Amino acid sequence: xxxxxxxxxxxxxxxxxxxxxxxxxxxxxxxxxxxxxxxxxxxxxxxxxxxxxxxxxxxxxxxxxxxxxxxxxxxxxxxxxxxxxxxxxxxxxxxxxxxxxxxxxxxxxxxxxxxxxxxxxxxxxxxxxxxxxxxxxxxxxxxxxxxxxxxxxxxxxxxxxxxxxxxxxxxxxxxxxxxxxxxxxxxxxxxxxxxxxxxxxxxxxxxxxxxxxxxxxxxxxxxxxxxxxxxxxxxxxxxxxxxxxxxxxxxxxxxxxxxxxxxxxxxxxxxxxxxxxxxxxxxxxxxxxxxxxxxxxxxxxxxxxxxxxxxxxxxxxxxxxxxxxxxxxxxxxxxxxxxxxxxxxxxxxxxx
Amino acid sequence: xxxxxxxxxxxxxxxxxxxxxxxxxxxxxxxxxxxxxxxxxxxxxxxxxxxxxxxxxxxxxxxxxxxxxxxxxxxxxxxxxxxxxxxxxxxxxxxxxxxxxxxxxxxxxxxxxxxxxxxxxxxxxxxxxxxxxxxxxxxxxxxxxxxxxxxxxxxxxxxxxxxxxxxxxxxxxxxxxxxxxxxxxxxxxxxxxxxxxxxxxxxxxxxxxxxxxxxxxxxxxxxxxxxxxxxxxxxxxxxxxxxxxxxxxxxxxxxxxxxxx
Amino acid sequence: xxxxxxxxxxxxxxxxxxxxxxxxxxxxxxxxxxxxxxxxxxxxxxxxxxxxxxxxxxxxxxxxxxxxxxxxxxxxxxxxxxxxxxxxxxxxxxxxxxxxxxxxxxxxxxxxxxxxxxxxxxxxxxxxxxxxxxxxxxxxxxxxxxxxxxxxxxxxxxxxxxxxxxxxxxxxxxxxxxxxxxxxxxxxxxxxxxxxxxxxxxxxxxxxxxxxxxxxxxxxxxxxxxxxxxxxxxxxxxxxxxxxxxxxxxxxxxxxxxxxxxxxxxxxxxxxxxxxxxxxxxxxxxxxxxxxx
Numbered sequence: 001x002x003x004x005x006x007x008x009x010x011x012x013x014x015x016x017x018x019x020x021x022x023x024x025x026x027x028x029x030x031x032x033x034x035x036x037x038x039x040x041x042x043x044x045x046x047x048x049x050x051x052x053x054x055x056x057x058x059x060x061x062x063x064x065x066x067x068x069x070x071x072x073x074x075x076x077x078x079x080x081x082x083x084x085x086x087x088x089x090x091x092x093x094x095x096x097x098x099x100x101x102x103x104x105x106x107x108x109x110x111x112x113x114x115x116x117x118x119x120x121x122x123x124x125x126x127x128x129x130x131x132x133x134x135x136x137x138x139x140x141x142x143x144x145x146x147x148x149x150x151x152x153x154x155x156x157x158x159x160x161x162x163x164x165x166x167x168x169x170x171x172x173x174x175x176x177x178x179x180x181x182x183x184x185x186x187x188x189x190x191x192x193x194x195x196x197x198x199x200x201x202x203x204x205x206x207x208x209x210x211x212x213x214x215x216x217x218x219x220x221x222x223x224x225x226x227x228x229x230x231x232x233x234x235x236x237x238x239x240x241x242x243x244x245x246x247x248x249x250x251x252x253x254x255x256x257x258x259x260x261x262x263x264x265x266x267x268x269x270x271x272x273x274x275x276x277x278x279x280x281x282x283x284x285x286x287x288x289x290x291x292x293x294x295x296x297x298x299x300x301x302x303x304x305x306x307x308x309x310x311x312x313x314x315x316x317x318x319x320x321x322x323x324x325x326x327x328x329x330x331x332x333x334x335x336x337x338x339x340x341x342x343x344x345x346x347x348x349x350x351x352x
Numbered sequence: 353x354x355x356x357x358x359x360x361x362x363x364x365x366x367x368x369x370x371x372x373x374x375x376x377x378x379x380x381x382x383x384x385x386x387x388x389x390x391x392x393x394x395x396x397x398x399x400x401x402x403x404x405x406x407x408x409x410x411x412x413x414x415x416x417x418x419x420x421x422x423x424x425x426x427x428x429x430x431x432x433x434x435x436x437x438x439x440x441x442x443x444x445x446x447x448x449x450x451x452x453x454x455x456x457x458x459x460x461x462x463x464x465x466x467x468x469x470x471x472x473x474x475x476x477x478x479x480x481x482x483x484x485x486x487x488x489x490x491x492x493x494x495x496x497x498x499x500x501x502x503x504x505x506x507x508x509x510x511x512x513x514x515x516x517x518x519x520x521x522x523x524x525x526x527x528x529x530x531x532x533x534x535x536x537x538x539x540x541x542x543x544x545x546x547x548x549x550x551x552x553x554x555x556x557x558x559x560x561x562x563x564x565x566x567x568x569x570x571x572x573x574x575x576x577x578x579x580x581x582x583x584x585x586x587x588x589x590x591x592x593x594x595x596x597x598x599x600x601x602x603x604x605x606x607x608x609x610x611x612x613x
Numbered sequence: 614x615x616x617x618x619x620x621x622x623x624x625x626x627x628x629x630x631x632x633x634x635x636x637x638x639x640x641x642x643x644x645x646x647x648x649x650x651x652x653x654x655x656x657x658x659x660x661x662x663x664x665x666x667x668x669x670x671x672x673x674x675x676x677x678x679x680x681x682x683x684x685x686x687x688x689x690x691x692x693x694x695x696x697x698x699x700x701x702x703x704x705x706x707x708x709x710x711x712x713x714x715x716x717x718x719x720x721x722x723x724x725x726x727x728x729x730x731x732x733x734x735x736x737x738x739x740x741x742x743x744x745x746x747x748x749x750x751x752x753x754x755x756x757x758x759x760x761x762x763x764x765x766x767x768x769x770x771x772x773x774x775x776x777x778x779x780x781x782x783x784x785x786x787x788x789x790x791x792x793x794x795x796x797x798x799x800x801x802x803x804x805x806x807x808x809x810x811x812x813x814x815x816x817x818x819x820x821x822x823x824x825x826x827x828x829x830x831x832x833x834x835x836x837x838x839x840x841x842x843x844x845x846x847x848x849x850x851x852x853x854x855x856x857x858x859x860x861x862x863x864x865x866x867x868x869x870x871x872x873x874x875x876x877x878x879x880x881x882x883x884x885x886x887x888x889x890x891x892x893x894x895x896x897x898x899x900x901x902x903x904x905x906x
Contacts, residue, residue: 223431
């Protein structure tokens with residue numbers, strides 16, 4: 001009821017340009033943080049922490065990355081899972097083989113993924129739209145092949161590398177709670193950075209390129225540079241996310257976890273969650289992670305054991321159906337629905 | 353009036369063709385600082401092509417562009433030309449429809465902003481100061497064009513007339529040395545036209561912008577332009593003040609056809 | 614040298630099948646300006662349905678007919694339920710919608726006919742024959758021939774029949790076609806149906822070769838680069854590109870593969886596509902688009 005803009009006069013541009021210009025949003029953010037940092041780790045079971053929350057955060061992170069590229073800069077990538085793989089293997093090699101500390105290793109995974117991503121972003125200087133999408137599909141297959149066939153990368157066991165024990169300053173990261181915090185820390189920092197980027201000059205340039213590229217160039221946006229930066233930032237996020245999901249969730253780098261289907265799923269997540277929103281990336285990821293559990297719960301009322309076959313087929317049908325539905329009904333996804341609700345509340349009880 | 357001044361832009365002998373169609377054939381024109389130059393001519397005369405060459409979107413087959421006394425390299429990219437101080441609006445609106453009016457205007461300032469990606473990501477120090485400073489500048493333009501009430505409205509939801517105005521704001525936001533307007537009043541009613549004409553005159557007189565504009569409404573062109581260039585079938589057929597143009601037999605012939613001439 | 618030619622001809626046979634799948638893409642792209650990412654899943658569905666009907670002891674012709682009927686229903690459903698509301702949106706939205714479609718087709722198909730890999734035996738013997746001193750598989754020859762015939766029929770259909778010409782008119786200019794009375798959505802539906810029939814042939818060809826299973830849907834991803842190399846608006850270009858890619862990947866797999874660890878088939882077409890795109894952004898035979906302001 002007090003979620004109002006009226007009566008909250010801003011007396012400086014700084015306060016008008018804050019991430020959350022309305023006080024209740026600020027409280028909402030604080031409450032969310034309290035939940036993430038205190039309530040969830042204290043109350044959730046180990047199963048929820050390691051099998052739901054951690055993959056949720058990780059997919060949310062790569063969805064942010066893809067959203068920056070596709071939702072903001074308008075450069076569709078359908079090979080994004082490959083960059084998660086680059087991050088995963090790179091950080092494992094840095095940590096396991098060269099003994100570099102954990103945090104720098106994960107960061108290194110992101111940076112290496114970013115470098116590879118920038119190279120695969122080069123075609124975006126010449127081509128756009130579907131052509132570019134196909135070029136990014138090329139990155140998926142080429143990277144996959146390199147990881148499987150170059151023994152130096154995969155360690156020789158057909159694309160699978162176990163993660164060693166994780167340590168930060170001698171502290172062993174071995175319980176779900178510790179892994180949860182490791183993931184959460186990265187996610188919070190990177191989500192805020194992403195939000196800052198997309199609402200600043202760079203984010204505006206990206207959206208300009210997405211909407212009318214020639215006008216953007218004529219106005220003074222350096223298309224080449226900003227497109228490549230979008231690829232670099234986006235694949236950096238993918239790399240970090242791949243490295244985190246491998247360290248904290250899968251426990252081993254396996255190329256099958258970064259298959260082309262994962263790339264498609266990421267695209268589905270940002271469509272359902274909301275193209276061109278950071279919040280929507282989390283909505284989409286949350287939906288993706290919770291969907292099989294939800295189906296299981298519902299079907300569990302009717303049968304004792306839900307066959308995995310039915311589960312995966314239903315998952316595909318619902319996921320695909322929602323992609324289509326959202327594109328038709330609400331092209332900006334769940335995040336727009338959320339904003340619509342907020343806008344209604346903002347003006348309540350005077351809806352004019 | 354400005355004959356003694358050095359021109360800000362000099363286009364010499366511009367020639368370009370598209371797949372055999374001669375769009376411009378040896379056209380030369382100059383733009384003096386502080387003036388409003390009108391470019392007129394029948395449909396297909398090559399007016400928009402001329403603007404596209406001036407701001408570097410097309411590269412001429414022959415001829416050269418000299419901006420502020422320096423010859424422009426053959427393959428200069430449009431964004432670098434924009435950074436030199438040439439801004440424009442488009443005949444068929446090219447607003448960034450996914451952004452608010454304010455966002456569009458802020459994009460217009462992009463080449464005046466210099467904070468790096470890391471500073472932007474943290475939104476700390478220089479980046480924040482810069483963002484606020486440019487927001488202030490954008491608000492001045494919003495004030496000037498009287499579009500305060502729509503600054504947060506997504507561009508895709510604005511009515512046609514306001515879209516044109518936001519585009520003008522976006523071009524003004526770049527603080528260009530030369531402003532190119534491609535049919536800023538097309539499709540407007542009389543009242544809207546008068547508004548835009550006033551803004552253009554104010555931008556020229558109060559803010560000191562140099563402007564070259566294409567417009568079909570002869571009345572407006574004759575009223576607000578200091579000098580006029582007439583193109584027909586890719587050639588320049590006349591140049592001069594409004595009165596000179598009105599009296600020029602070649603112009604009358606181009607507009608009224610053989611029978612009228 | 615004979616060995617080289619064997620590899621080359623085998624590659625060309627596979628190449629024709631790539632052309633076939635790429636044609637499925639090209640048809641839909643020309644009609645509705647969109648890459649149909651569900652093309653591979655359509656092949657999977659066709660294969661699954663065919664095997665399903667054969668398992669019910671339908672004769673082959675009836676099973677084929679039923680499968681084509683299913684593809685027709687799918688085509689009309691897709692166009693009138695999924696694409697119709699998206700007509701005025703940017704093409705990239707339609708493109709993304711086909712991802713959703715892919716998921717749905719895959720989920721529905723496997724719900725009905727199961728996820729187990731199934732053999733598809735149409736009685737074609739898989740024995741090598743010798744032609745002109747070259748050892749070739751009858752399998753490859755048969756499907757190479759079938760694909761070749763289908764390509765010829767399609768080209769004939771689009772250039773010589775009334776319906777075909779109407780469809781081409783739609784692909785050239787939506788609005789102009791509408792103004793001369795060709796209904797857009799109907800034309801799309803027919804195109805999707807033809808793409809569905811192409812998917813049936815591809816599903817049979819690849820299904821007999823490697824069993825009807827999920828991975829059939831990946832074949833489509835190999836046909837995409839073929840489309841790009843050829844250039845989207847050129848049917849001849851796509852056919853030539855298919856042959857080039859088929860021959861190229863087979864030759865490189867046999868002669869270069871052993872030195873780099875094998876399996877380069879998986880990405881070789883993409884590598885060529887990237888190179889082509891870099892030098893010719895509209896493909897080898899595509900028309901260049903001049904941008905206007």
